[in-house]
Amino acid sequence: xxxxxxxxxxxxxxxxxxxxxxxxxxxxxxxxxxxxxxxxxxxxxxxxxxxxxxxxxxxxxxxxxxxxxxxxxxxxxxxxxxxxxxxxxxxxxxxxxxxxxxxxxxxxxxxxxxxxxxx
Numbered sequence: 001x002x003x004x005x006x007x008x009x010x011x012x013x014x015x016x017x018x019x020x021x022x023x024x025x026x027x028x029x030x031x032x033x034x035x036x037x038x039x040x041x042x043x044x045x046x047x048x049x050x051x052x053x054x055x056x057x058x059x060x061x062x063x064x065x066x067x068x069x070x071x072x073x074x075x076x077x078x079x080x081x082x083x084x085x086x087x088x089x090x091x092x093x094x095x096x097x098x099x100x101x102x103x104x105x106x107x108x109x110x111x112x113x114x115x116x117x118x119x
Contacts, residue, residue: 003033006079013083013093017074022118028074032083034093042086042093044102046113048072072112081109 003014015032025047032042085107087093091100108114 004076004079006076006083008080008083015079015083017079022116026072027116027118028072028113030074030079030082031099032079032086032093034083035095038096039093040091040095040097041099042083042091042102043099044082044106045116045118046074046078046109047116049108049112049114052111074113075110078109078113085109 001016001018003016006013006015011034013032013034015030017028017030020027020029022045028046030042030044030046033039034042082102086100086102089106102115104115104117106115
């Protein structure tokens with residue numbers, strides 16, 4: 001899977017997202033680099049929130065027994081939100097060292113996705 005590029009305030013960030021199975025749940029793994037290949041990466045794991053589905057069930061628009069298929073994907077706007085959040089909370093993409101991790105305690109990048117902790 002090739003790296004994608006997103007530009008924020010004139011700075012290019014390279015990112016990649018893929019899916020992994022964590023305890024039977026489809027999880028999106030996001031990795032972002034803003035410096036050289038040895039610079040500190042941004043790393044996050046995200047899962048679908050199904051907020052819209054749950055709201056539709058509560059409104060009676062969808063039966064509760066309806067099967068749900070998780071086909072959630074990460075959009076560039078979600079990546080932008082994660083990068084902007086990380087930069088505002090201490091990520092220095094030019095620094096070296098261990099990845100800067102976003103966790104369940106951090107704000108979600110969208111209504112569709114939430115950060116989760118991976119051990």
